[in-house]
Amino acid sequence: MTSDNLAFYSLVAIYSAMGVYLFAFIAFTLDLARRSAAAPAVAEAIPAARVGQLTSAGSVTTIERPLVAEVPPAGRASSRFERVAYALTALGWVLHAAGTVLRGVAAHRVPWANMFEFSLTASAIIVGVFVFVQVWQNLKWLGAYITGFALIVLGFGTVGFYVNVVPLPPALQSYWLVIHVFVASLGTAFFAIGAGLSLAQLVQVRREANRFSGLTFLDTVPNAEKLENLAYRVIVVGFVFWTFTLIAGAIWAEHAWGRYWGWDTKEVWTFIIWTIFAGYIHARATRGWRGSRSSWLAIVGFGAVMFNFTIVNLFFKGLHTYSGL
Amino acid sequence: MGYLRFFWRQLTSMRTALFLLLLLAIAAVPGSLFPQRSSDPNGVSLYFTNNKDLAPVLDKLQLFDVYSSAWFSAIYLLLFISLIGCVIPRTAFHLKALRSKPPRTPARLDRLAAFSAFEIAPGQLDAASAPITATSTVEAARQNLRKSGYRVQLFENRGPDGPEFSVSAERGYLRETGNLIFHTALIGILLAVGIGGGFGYTGQKVLVVGQAFANVRISFDSFNPGRFFNDNQLQPYRLVVDDFTAKYEKENLNAFGQPIDYTLKVTTYEGSGGAKKQVLKVNSPLEIGGNQVYLLGNGYAPFVTVKDPTGKVVFSEKVPFLPQDANLTSLGIVKIADGLSSQVGMRALLYPTAVKDSAGASASNNPDLYNPELALVVYKGDLGIDKGVPTSSYSLNTDKMTEIAGPGIDAATIRLKPGETATIPGGLGSVTFENAAPKSDAKNLQLSVPRFVSLDVHRDPTQGWVLFFAILVLGGLLTSLFIPRRRVWVKVIEASDGRLRLEYAGLARGEDPGLDAAVADIAARHSQQLGLKLTS
Numbered sequence: 001m002t003s004d005n006l007a008f009y010s011l012v013a014i015y016s017a018m019g020v021y022l023f024a025f026i027a028f029t030l031d032l033a034r035r036s037a038a039a040p041a042v043a044e045a046i047p048a049a050r051v052g053q054l055t056s057a058g059s060v061t062t063i064e065r066p067l068v069a070e071v072p073p074a075g076r077a078s079s080r081f082e083r084v085a086y087a088l089t090a091l092g093w094v095l096h097a098a099g100t101v102l103r104g105v106a107a108h109r110v111p112w113a114n115m116f117e118f119s120l121t122a123s124a125i126i127v128g129v130f131v132f133v134q135v136w137q138n139l140k141w142l143g144a145y146i147t148g149f150a151l152i153v154l155g156f157g158t159v160g161f162y163v164n165v166v167p168l169p170p171a172l173q174s175y176w177l178v179i180h181v182f183v184a185s186l187g188t189a190f191f192a193i194g195a196g197l198s199l200a201q202l203v204q205v206r207r208e209a210n211r212f213s214g215l216t217f218l219d220t221v222p223n224a225e226k227l228e229n230l231a232y233r234v235i236v237v238g239f240v241f242w243t244f245t246l247i248a249g250a251i252w253a254e255h256a257w258g259r260y261w262g263w264d265t266k267e268v269w270t271f272i273i274w275t276i277f278a279g280y281i282h283a284r285a286t287r288g289w290r291g292s293r294s295s296w297l298a299i300v301g302f303g304a305v306m307f308n309f310t311i312v313n314l315f316f317k318g319l320h321t322y323s324g325l
Numbered sequence: 326m327g328y329l330r331f332f333w334r335q336l337t338s339m340r341t342a343l344f345l346l347l348l349l350a351i352a353a354v355p356g357s358l359f360p361q362r363s364s365d366p367n368g369v370s371l372y373f374t375n376n377k378d379l380a381p382v383l384d385k386l387q388l389f390d391v392y393s394s395a396w397f398s399a400i401y402l403l404l405f406i407s408l409i410g411c412v413i414p415r416t417a418f419h420l421k422a423l424r425s426k427p428p429r430t431p432a433r434l435d436r437l438a439a440f441s442a443f444e445i446a447p448g449q450l451d452a453a454s455a456p457i458t459a460t461s462t463v464e465a466a467r468q469n470l471r472k473s474g475y476r477v478q479l480f481e482n483r484g485p486d487g488p489e490f491s492v493s494a495e496r497g498y499l500r501e502t503g504n505l506i507f508h509t510a511l512i513g514i515l516l517a518v519g520i521g522g523g524f525g526y527t528g529q530k531v532l533v534v535g536q537a538f539a540n541v542r543i544s545f546d547s548f549n550p551g552r553f554f555n556d557n558q559l560q561p562y563r564l565v566v567d568d569f570t571a572k573y574e575k576e577n578l579n580a581f582g583q584p585i586d587y588t589l590k591v592t593t594y595e596g597s598g599g600a601k602k603q604v605l606k607v608n609s610p611l612e613i614g615g616n617q618v619y620l621l622g623n624g625y626a627p628f629v630t631v632k633d634p635t636g637k638v639v640f641s642e643k644v645p646f647l648p649q650d651a652n653l654t655s656l657g658i659v660k661i662a663d664g665l666s667s668q669v670g671m672r673a674l675l676y677p678t679a680v681k682d683s684a685g686a687s688a689s690n691n692p693d694l695y696n697p698e699l700a701l702v703v704y705k706g707d708l709g710i711d712k713g714v715p716t717s718s719y720s721l722n723t724d725k726m727t728e729i730a731g732p733g734i735d736a737a738t739i740r741l742k743p744g745e746t747a748t749i750p751g752g753l754g755s756v757t758f759e760n761a762a763p764k765s766d767a768k769n770l771q772l773s774v775p776r777f778v779s780l781d782v783h784r785d786p787t788q789g790w791v792l793f794f795a796i797l798v799l800g801g802l803l804t805s806l807f808i809p810r811r812r813v814w815v816k817v818i819e820a821s822d823g824r825l826r827l828e829y830a831g832l833a834r835g836e837d838p839g840l841d842a843a844v845a846d847i848a849a850r851h852s853q854q855l856g857l858k859l860t861s
Contacts, residue, residue, distance in 0.1 A: 003577075166580035170587050170607040229838060236806050236836075243802055247795045256608050258527075258619035258781040260791065261518075262364050263392050268357040275350035279343055281806075284836070286339045297347075316357055317368065 006106035007165050011158070013099030014120060018154050020092035021127075021147045027085030028143035034079050035141070035217035078140070085143055086134070092147070093127045096154075100124050107165045112181045113172055115313055119157030122185035122309075123150045129189045137230065141221045145196040156310075176252035184245040188305055190238030191277075195302035197231035198295035205292050228291060232284060235298055239277045246270055257319060265318035269308040276301040336403070337410035345404040352400050356391035359383060363392065405515055412508045419501050426478040430491040430814045434830035437814075439844035441830075445857065447823030452856035459819040462827065463490040465854050466815035469847065470494040475813065484818060486826070491816040496809075500835060503804025510797035517794060521787030524558070526550040533626040533643040533777045537565040540614055545782070558784070560614035562595040567602075569776045571623060573693045582652060582691045589620050589778055615784055622779035624648045625655050627675050627699055628759035631665075634752060639664030643761075645777040646675050647719055653677050653692040658721045659701075660708050665753050667705040670721045674700045675774065687740075694770050699758045701739040702731035703749055729753075743773035810834040813847060827851075 100120045104111035112121040130146040133139055168177075204224040206212065222230065249270065254260040261267060280297040283289035313320070335341055360368030369389050373380040387394035434440055449457045467477050475494035482489055528545035530538050540562050542548055572586040589605040593613055605611050611618040624646055631640035639661055646655030659671040678691035679698035687700060706726030710716055729750045730736040736750040741758035744767075748755050762772035811833055818826040829851075831844040 164579035166577060166583060167574055167585045169584055173586075173606075174608040176608075232836065233838060240799075240802060240806065243799055247799060250795070251792070252608075254617075254788070255610065256619075258610065258617065258621060258783050259785075260788065263356055263361060264364055265357040268353055272350045272353050275346055275353070279346045279350065282339060282343045282346060286343050288340075289343065312357065317360070317365065318357075319364075 003106045003108075003165055006102055010099045010102035010106055011162075013095050013102060014154060014158060017092045017096035017099060018151060018158075020088050020095060021151050021154075024085045024088035024092055025144055025147040025151060027081045027088060028140075028147060031079050031081035031085055032141065032144060032217045034081055035220040036215070082140055082143075085147075086140055089127065089143060089147055090131050093124070093131050096120075096124045096127060096150075103165075109168060110178050110182070112185065113168055113177065114161070114163055115309075116157050116161040116163050118181065118185065118309070119153050119161060121182070122188050123153040123157070125185050125189040126150060126153075126192050129193060133193070139193075139197075139230075141217070142193070142196050142200070145199075146193070149192060149196075171256050174252060174255065176248060176255070180245060180248040180252055183241050183248060187238045187241030187245055188309070190234050190241060191298075191302045191305050194231045194235035194238055195299050197227050197234060198298040201227035201231060201295045202292055202299075205295075224291070228295065231295065231298055235277065235280060235301075239274075239281065242270075242274055242277065246274055262319075264320060265312055265316040266308065266320035269304065269312050273301060273304045273308060276304055333410065336407050339411075342404065342407045342411065345400060345407060349397075349400050349404060352397050353391070355388055356397075359388045359391070361391060362389050401515075405512060408508055409512065412505060412512070415501075416505050416509075419498075419505060422501075423498055427476055427493040427495040427812065430480050430489075430493045430816055431830075432484070434814055434816055434828045437830040437832050439831040439841040440828070441845065441848055442826060442828040443852075445825040445827065445855075447825075450856070452854070457825065457855060459488065459490045459817045459825060462817045462825060462855065463492055463815065466817075466847075466851050467492045467494075469851055469854060470813065470815070473847070487819045487821055489816055489818050491814060494813045494815075495811070496813075497811060497834070499804050500808040500810040501805070503801040503806075503808065505801075506797055507801030507805055510794040510801055513794035514791055514798070517787040517790040521551075521785045521791065523551040523553040524787075525783065525785040526554050526558070527784075528782045529779060530782065531645050531777055531779045532566045533645060534566050534569050534775050535643075537563060538780070539563045540616065540782070560595075560616070562593060562614040562616075564591045564593045564611075564613070564618070566591055566778060569623060569778050571692070571776070573691070582693070584692065587620060587623060589623075615786075617783045617785075619781040619783070620778060621781045622648075624653065624777055624779075625675050625677065626775045626777040627657065627673070628761045628775055629659055629671075629673075629699075630757040630759055631659070631661055631669070631749075631754060632757070633665055633754045637664070639754070641759075643775045643777070644673075646673070649674075650689075651692065652689040654689045656719075658719060660710065660718070660721070662708055662710060667751075667753065668708045668726075669749065669753060670704045670706075670708055670723065670726055671756070672702045672704075672721050672723075676700070677774070694772075694774055697743055697770060697774050699741045701741070701756065703729050703739065703756075705729050705751065705753065743770065806836075809837040809839060809843075811837055811840055811843065813844060815847070815851065 100111050100117075103117060103120060107113070107117075111117045127146060127150050130139070130142065200218070200221060201224050203215065204218055204221070204227055207215065207218055208224055221227070249267070250260040253262065253264075253267070276297060280294055280301060283294040283297055312318070360372055362369050372389075383389065387396070391397055431437070435442070445457060451457050451461070455461065463479065467479060470477050470492060473496070475496040476498075477492050477494045480489075480491045480493060526549060528542075528548040530544070530546050532538055538544055540559050542556055542559060566589065568590040570586075570588050571584060572588075574580045574583045574585050587607055591603055591605060591611070593601045593603055593611070595601070595614055603611055605618065605620045607620055610620070625648075626643040626645045628643045629640070630638060633639050640659065644657045644659055646657030648655050653675075654677075655675040657673045657675065659669075659673060661669040674687070676687055676689040676696075676698045677693060678689050678695040679687055680690045680696070682688050687698065704721070704723050704726035706723075709722050709725060716722065728734055731738050739747045739749075739756065741747060741756070743758055743760035743762075746755050746757040760767060760773045761775045762769050766772060811831055813831045814829070816828040818828070820826065827848075829844055829848040831840050833840045
């Protein structure tokens with residue numbers, strides 16, 4: 001099979017993935033609507049004192065409190081929409097990943113050497129993280145945000161950034177392309193999910209303060225504090241990846257351009273993003289900055305990531321001119 | 326003094342650090358909006374030409390040198406002073422904490438997070454059929470916690486309900502160690518960058534294939550030393566450019582003519598080591614004499630010969646031409662100051678693969694040499710180089726010159742193929758576009774025009790240190806973010822009727838989402854060890 005054929009099949013797989021994501025997005029949205037319609041779940045009372053017994057050599061003693069003093073999650077069965085949406089997302093992701101891999105096979109290299117390929121890979125990682133993160137935490141209510149975001153990225157990628165398979169220019173012929181750009185897209189994925197959680201936190205805080213009573217589906221998602229903690233844990237992982245991206249990029253820049261740091265526009269923005277998220281982490285330890293303020297920082301930080309990927313790539317002059325456009 | 330102390334306390338507070346950090350992010354933005362002298366000097370001069378009124382104002386605000394500007398430096402220096410003011414006391418505190426025992430068990434554990442408690446009836450036996458006592462219970466907890474990496478300390482005192490035996494445990498000191506390493510390494514990076522900039526240098530050199538370069542200051546085309554540089558730091562070595570090949574895509578029509586490989590072959594001479602053949606590529610610089618030599622650019626250097634009317638050679642050089650576009654249409658200047666009846670300047674364009682566009686203008690449609698053509702616009706008069714004012718060899722000032730061949734006058738632009746010669750109008754002599762291919766291969770157009778490479782030579786004595794600190798930053802970050810620091814207490818209260826009350830509690834120090842689970846796990850393992858089983 002020729003390279004052009006493979007690139008064509010890759011595109012077919014991507015378009016199919018977009019179709020499936022569209023249905024997943026609709027189903028996730030319907031699920032949110034259902035969550036709103038359902039009667040608000042009554043928070044289960046904390047189990048009373050005597051929940052268990054300890055036996056020791058026949059005699060019985062009582063526990064005064066449960067060993068784990070955590071409120072069990074509101075017992076809410078997943079709706080049919082949610083299950084369908086999740087299954088569709090997983091299916092779309094398989095197609096998406098296949099399309100991305102095919103693109104790499106067609107090009108005989110990693111599929112993240114220009115903006116089009118980067119949109120494929122980064123969005124595949126975002127959805128992949130979402131699909132697998134459910135093992136750790138049930139974050140399926142974020143599905144509409146994730147599939148919607150992936151659709152927008154893929155839409156821009158295929159329509160706006162598409163380029164044919166071309167060989168790598170000499171400056172990109174380095175194993176650092178594999179490491180630096182891949183870790184950057186990993187970081188982007190975690191920041192994207194962190195921003196989604198922070199956005200939910202902002203809305204949840206306003207709801208909890210009884211500022212408004214709409215969006216009742218938010219009764220079925222974790223409370224603001226839990227959301228903030230989840231966002232923090234996700235963003236911290238993204239921050240580590242971003243730090244690595246910065247260092248790996250500097251090492252590569254030293255090899256290719258003769259200096260490890262030169263305030264190239266892309267370097268500037270990578271630095272700005274790093275600083276914003278460093279601020280985010282410090283905000284968590286600063287009185288008066290927990291909660292909504294740090295959520296805003298997380299959202300601004302992810303906005304800077306998107307700005308760096310789109311506006312800086314397309315309109316700013318610099319050495320990272322690899323959009324292929 | 327009190328005022329100073331107040332100022333210092335403000336500066337080293339977390340709130341100020343956060344403010345400075347965010348301010349630094351904002352202050353970095355203009356450097357991406359305006360061209361910077363450090364990375365894009367041509368962009369700056371272009372900005373001055375296009376915005377005659379605005380540019381000087383922006384320049385006053387140092388917006389073309391953002392990253393060395395007073396205001397940007399002020400922010401990051403304040404940030405680092407704040408950082409140092411935070412790191413030093415914390416290091417002292419942490420060193421003390423590392424040597425000290427876990428603190429006394431709080432009187433009331435039930436106020437803490439992850440609290441749980443249960444009671445054991447009097448006279449129970451453990452798994453080894455030994456009686457369960459307060460001391461054996463605490464000892465079991467101590468061993469358990471030690472095995473899990475806690476630092477432990479036993480306490481004993483009289484409580485309101487009877488004697489209390491407790492173990493106080495703490496783990497995750499590495500979290501703070503990592504945190505301090507992270508912040509100290511950031512200071513290290515700043516210092517290493519500063520020192521490296523002071524003692525290092527960068528230099529540029531354009532070399533046509535066949536030319537040699539010796540590492541002495543005068544042989545550089547441009548040289549930017551750091552503040553503390555002196556010429557003794559230049560280690561003697563020499564390199565000769567043997568060959569340069571550029572490969573362009575020929576099969577993939579979507580990328581036809583796109584560069585796919587640049588390979589530079591050089592011979593180096595260093596110390597008494599003799600000749601050494603080496604290869605440079607874009608992503609693999611040459612290490613020599615404490616320098617890194619990078620292949621940053623390349624282009625064509627047409628071989629031009631000018632003779633006077635008698636046939637005497639007055640100029641014969643391979644002139645590096647500056648690439649103007651992706652198809653390597655290249656612009657070069659030839660200046661003949663002496664030897665002809667008048668000074669002559671030529672502004673020349675090389676088209677590696679010359680084609681006529683629809684309007685009849687020349688253009689190149691491939692960067693490789695398929696149909697090379699040299700187009701010369703010739704001027705005579707005063708080159709303006711006699712007064713000793715330095716002029717760029719890449720520009721021609723025609724203010725005091727008249728065009729004698731070129732567009733708009735009778736004598737047309739001189740167009741030459743490799744090997745061709747034309748007379749210069751006005752009986753000044755002749756100009757030849759030499760075919761540089763060897764005689765045996767004279768038909769091979771690919772070899773007809775020599776190439777030049779532009780090399781960047783760097784010395785950065787602290788580059789390795791920067792990398793070292795960067796790795797520490799990453800390591801410190803990982804440990805400070807993912808190792809939980811927590812205190813855990815297990816307390817046994819012996820009631821007067823012989824019942825044992827067991828209490829467990831934990832306290833997070835910093836982010837610790839796993840605290841509840843960890844305390845529950847400790848309680849579960851402890852009761853298991855005592856032979857107690859949880860049923861529900």
